[in-house]
Amino acid sequence: MLKEIKILADHGKQYVPDLRKQPVSAMFRGRPVISSDITMALAAQAAELCPAGAIDSSSGAIDLGRCAFCNECAFALPEAYRFTNDYRIAATRREDLVIKAGQTEPLQIDETAVREGVRRLFRRSLKLRQVSAGGDNSCEMELGAAGNVNFDMGRYGIEFVASPRHADGIVITGPVSENMARALEICYEATPAPKIIILVGTDAISGGLFAGSPAVKRDFIENHHIDLYVPGNPAHPLTFINGVMDLLGL
Amino acid sequence: MNNSRYTEVRNGSSPAVFSEIPVIDYDLFYDEVTSMLTDERYHCLSYSCHRTGEGLKFICCIADDGSGDIRILSHVKKDDGTSLRSLTASCYAMHIFECEIHESHGVLFADHPWLKPVRYPHDRADRLSVMDNYPFYEMDSEELHEVGVGPIHAGVIEPGHFRFICNGERVLHLEIQLGYQHRGIEKLFTDAGDSLRRSLLAEDIAGDSAVAHGLAHAQLAESLAGFEPPASLQAERCIAMELERIAVHIGDTAALCGDVAYQLGQVACEALRTLVINTTQYWCGNRFGKGLIRPGGSNFPLNEEIAGEILRIIKEVDRRFGNVTECVYTLPSVLGRFEDIGTVTRKQATTVGAVGMAARTCGVPRDIRVTHPFQFYRQMEISPVMQETGDVLARGMLRALEVKESVKIIRRLIDSWKNCAKETGRPQYDLKFRPDSLAVSVTEGWRGEICHVALTDNLGNLAMYKIKDPSMHNWMALALAVRSQEISDFPVCNKSFNLSYCGNDL
Numbered sequence: 060m061l062k063e064i065k066i067l068a069d070h071g072k073q074y075v076p077d078l079r080k081q082p083v084s085a086m087f088r089g090r091p092v093i094s095s096d097i098t099m100a101l102a103a104q105a106a107e108l109c110p111a112g113a114i115d116s117s118s119g120a121i122d123l124g125r126c127a128f129c130n131e132c133a134f135a136l137p138e139a140y141r142f143t144n145d146y147r148i149a150a151t152r153r154e155d156l157v158i159k160a161g162q163t164e165p166l167q168i169d170e171t172a173v174r175e176g177v178r179r180l181f182r183r184s185l186k187l188r189q190v191s192a193g194g195d196n197s198c199e200m201e202l203g204a205a206g207n208v209n210f211d212m213g214r215y216g217i218e219f220v221a222s223p224r225h226a227d228g229i230v231i232t233g234p235v236s237e238n239m240a241r242a243l244e245i246c247y248e249a250t251p252a253p254k255i256i257i258l259v260g261t262d263a264i265s266g267g268l269f270a271g272s273p274a275v276k277r278d279f280i281e282n283h284h285i286d287l288y289v290p291g292n293p294a295h296p297l298t299f300i301n302g303v304m305d306l307l308g309l
Numbered sequence: 310m311n312n313s314r315y316t317e318v319r320n321g322s323s324p325a326v327f328s329e330i331p332v333i334d335y336d337l338f339y340d341e342v343t344s345m346l347t348d349e350r351y352h353c354l355s356y357s358c359h360r361t362g363e364g365l366k367f368i369c370c371i372a373d374d375g376s377g378d379i380r381i382l383s384h385v386k387k388d389d390g391t392s393l394r395s396l397t398a399s400c401y402a403m404h405i406f407e408c409e410i411h412e413s414h415g416v417l418f419a420d421h422p423w424l425k426p427v428r429y430p431h432d433r434a435d436r437l438s439v440m441d442n443y444p445f446y447e448m449d450s451e452e453l454h455e456v457g458v459g460p461i462h463a464g465v466i467e468p469g470h471f472r473f474i475c476n477g478e479r480v481l482h483l484e485i486q487l488g489y490q491h492r493g494i495e496k497l498f499t500d501a502g503d504s505l506r507r508s509l510l511a512e513d514i515a516g517d518s519a520v521a522h523g524l525a526h527a528q529l530a531e532s533l534a535g536f537e538p539p540a541s542l543q544a545e546r547c548i549a550m551e552l553e554r555i556a557v558h559i560g561d562t563a564a565l566c567g568d569v570a571y572q573l574g575q576v577a578c579e580a581l582r583t584l585v586i587n588t589t590q591y592w593c594g595n596r597f598g599k600g601l602i603r604p605g606g607s608n609f610p611l612n613e614e615i616a617g618e619i620l621r622i623i624k625e626v627d628r629r630f631g632n633v634t635e636c637v638y639t640l641p642s643v644l645g646r647f648e649d650i651g652t653v654t655r656k657q658a659t660t661v662g663a664v665g666m667a668a669r670t671c672g673v674p675r676d677i678r679v680t681h682p683f684q685f686y687r688q689m690e691i692s693p694v695m696q697e698t699g700d701v702l703a704r705g706m707l708r709a710l711e712v713k714e715s716v717k718i719i720r721r722l723i724d725s726w727k728n729c730a731k732e733t734g735r736p737q738y739d740l741k742f743r744p745d746s747l748a749v750s751v752t753e754g755w756r757g758e759i760c761h762v763a764l765t766d767n768l769g770n771l772a773m774y775k776i777k778d779p780s781m782h783n784w785m786a787l788a789l790a791v792r793s794q795e796i797s798d799f800p801v802c803n804k805s806f807n808l809s810y811c812g813n814d815l
Binding site for chain 1: 429430431432440460461463464465466467468488489490491492493494496497503505506508509510513514515516517519560573576577579580583587590591592593594595596597599600608609629632633635636735809810811814
């Protein structure tokens, strides 16, 4: 008993009090900022070196849905690129993930893209089924961490559940491997309507480094409405939680 | 060293000249490999084949745990429709490699007990073999029933299908069907073009082992380019390896506690894991160490401030995790669920070729840091942590003890790092590879040995890239562990191994 008390005393309070404002390490790579006076030549150079094909060669814009957050553009061209530690980078529209040159303000989700009923039905309780379809287990572990003793998203009624039958939506990680495509479809079908789809991590949003691999089959993603995009490699628990809270209007 | 039967290389050092590796007759190859593998001193790191003008060229890398050498043997099979005598019949540990070769290239192995699918790769030889028609083992009896679980599981984990054959609550047989995670990653390595893209791919092989796989790749690229990393860089890499080991072991301890409803252990360990991965994030901006390991140098060279923070956190974690594990592993209600559950015997472990921590929990001292040291481990004495009982308790205890050991190793590494010249340079993504070379790189991740093998053509371009995650061997150990167990003990057995799905499926 004394040993347990000692552990509890060391443990203290672990929960993050304000999930909206929790500071993270300055080293964390979140929302990038691209210099407003980036030249065509620099943009082309950045696009050439980007291993994820996330940079537009004429405008220099970064697509966070493809970005691997490796910071190589910022290492090579610090005058044009830098990553801030702003982790609130989820979006309701795919095109909002493209960060343009000179764009310095934080990302705001487009509320007009939130489907009718999502907030009314899920605001107080959102149960989600997670499906990993070729994910590398880092996004999966971060989603697990979103419900842990530190981030505790359960305080807002947001939880992962064991069956699609109990869920209000699915959360997909991974580029969607061909071998998992059918199971993903079945899981979605098994989820009662109305239901939402959330993509977590670069791999899920665009295929990431695996886009174009013959082992990947993304028909499901292309044929369904996506309610929330959560970028990252992996997506930080705070990115996921803040994204979902924005979606729900919390 | 060359002799008439094989070439010898060292882990991560100069590659072998590919055209000088003796190509021997299959009968001689068979005798050589079986005579080595029947001695526990040797184990197979990698066995694969690729297509050449003469037919399929096979490359087998066998680790000599006594001398630290890696022997490379080769044979060629012409496309004459004949089968090869199966090595598995003599050395069961080869089963997974022969299954993989059969699945990818259609080679038949006579006497192989069961050439079952490994991962259903997109370029498999038999397109008619699909996920839906996996040849499950069947037992015909009215007394028995089957339980299918997955591919999608109750928790937030990767997909895989488990099929149990049970007699009442007792498991007679478990069949594990994998492949759902296959992303065609090996092919992407050869198509990648530069070392930067390959570095990112390596970190994505298994995200929970981003550092260990990243290092296996970086070491391989450096070996092919003849680049010797400075001591400071080697030490930094080993620190990252040990931080990864500590973080995952603590996270797994949380999961084990969670499975037996010991909530105090679970939440205390979750919080401690957060401390460790946030320290990795403090160092390199990513909680999993993605971006930290690069060939030729580092984007995040260690400095005094970060080293100080690492020392502070591991001291705190060491003390607190020590208190938690002391509690966990003396609590009768926990011990009742761990002790004598999911036992793998020493004999079983060596038979299936278990590696890493799965082997060390059964008294088999497999640790690449000791037998084939790499990076700064070459200058250190590492004593592998061992357990003998092979049950869930042993796998839990091993984690507790390895965390303590890794803390000590990091302290020694930081001491050494302080005393060495800080020569860590910028990463090099345009390393020029030696032509006609075969390089082997092995690291000891937290699960066990990770082996990357690469081959260059006459122009120095990558012609083949082969990856082996320790999970490939250890999934079979899990299947054996649950035999004769209550099916309700499967979750705790599974978590005690925590094997990688994507590492197996590639």
